[in-house]
Amino acid sequence: AQGLLFDCDGVLWAGERAVPGAPELLERLRRSGKAALFVSNNSRRSVAELERRFSRLGFQGVRAEHVFSSALCSALFLRQRLLGGGGNGSRAGRVFVLGGEGLRGEVRDAGLRLAGEGEPAPGEPVRAVLVGYDDQFTFAKLAQACGYLRDPQCLLVATDPDPWHPLSDGQRTPGTGSLTAAVETASGRKALVVGKPNTYMFDCIVERFGVDPSRTLMVGDRLETDILFGKNCGLATILTLTGVSRLEEAQAYMASDSAAAKDLVPNYYVDSIADLIPGLDE
């Protein structure tokens, strides 16, 4: 392989702890001239914050431009749809974002204007509702989003489909997927989902770095997002067991008769990505 795409949560780190051996793996990849890029469904942080996080957790040399988060890619997607084709910025309309400051910042950095919360309708129209991880989600915001979505021209976009995320103590927090389900049900619309397993984030990677899928490996911890993403993009896949999915789940998909289930079976698996280090020496 020429390069590897890594998911972050559950692969490189769990909470505030780097997976033992993960920083060493990345360092070895760097030294052997293999590209390492990062693709994460987590829409909480800007890529600038992620760059600092990599550094804080002991990963050297990872720059913001190597990191593709669903927050960044959602902003790029909206920029394309609302500003693309040389559109006049002031006619692009505003974006109503259900999410935190990291996501809002990425949307602003893409040159888009945000609708305020609780603002009255008049003024520049809202041309997109973006649903991300929003720990301040409320019924009032859901109602506000639905108001904008009555206009069929208003896009409904979600950063990622993840229904929940694990925490280090075994608990779970609700993910963007659960909030998107509420907005879809209320508005009668289906969201365009930017994140894995959909392939838009890979398009962003290819545009910036010109990656060859036949020589790139996808490494992730979640079968339904990372492994299916790899399959959808034509990448070979490695499942690591330090995150969400259990080996039994992969085995169950493998044993299933359904064609769709086969797409969720990784090509390889490791207990942890540290297990990839010996292979690099060959």
Added chain:
Amino acid sequence: LPGPGPADWLQAPLEPAVRAVLVGFDEHFSYAKLCQALRYLLRPECLLVGTNRDHRLPLEGGAAIPGTGCLVKAVETAAQREAFIVGKPNRFMFDCVAGEFPVEPARTIMVGDRLDTDILMGNECGLTTLLTLTGVTALDEVRGHQESACPARHRLVPDYYVDSIADLLLGFKQ
């Protein structure tokens, strides 16, 4: 819940006696509550119950507010489980009525404005069903179901319809 963010909420103690999460219409629904619901639902013996699945509650002038169904879907998605829905079209509420009053399905009419709740429940419970057009349903929706090749959609077709329940007064004058 104490504290402004998930880190605080997830430390709040859970009540050991909670055995069910009940989702109803909640204009104060929030991520924090969704978080708490998910914590309880991770206990295997905890039930997940929803009052109904209505997507939208119509207001005057064509606007609408999100219905309970949206909140149920959010909880179901986070917990990766299906809720038991008490409300129509589930027959549970009819069974409650029949348990308290001497109702003979063959001699009872269900009157409603919504095909996928009122009419479906009525049909499933062996009642005669009457659709009124003063609510959410338009007649061509009914025709669509009637002409469909799908047998499940036929269950949404009422036995009768009126423009308004006031039209039933004509029956009394005879």
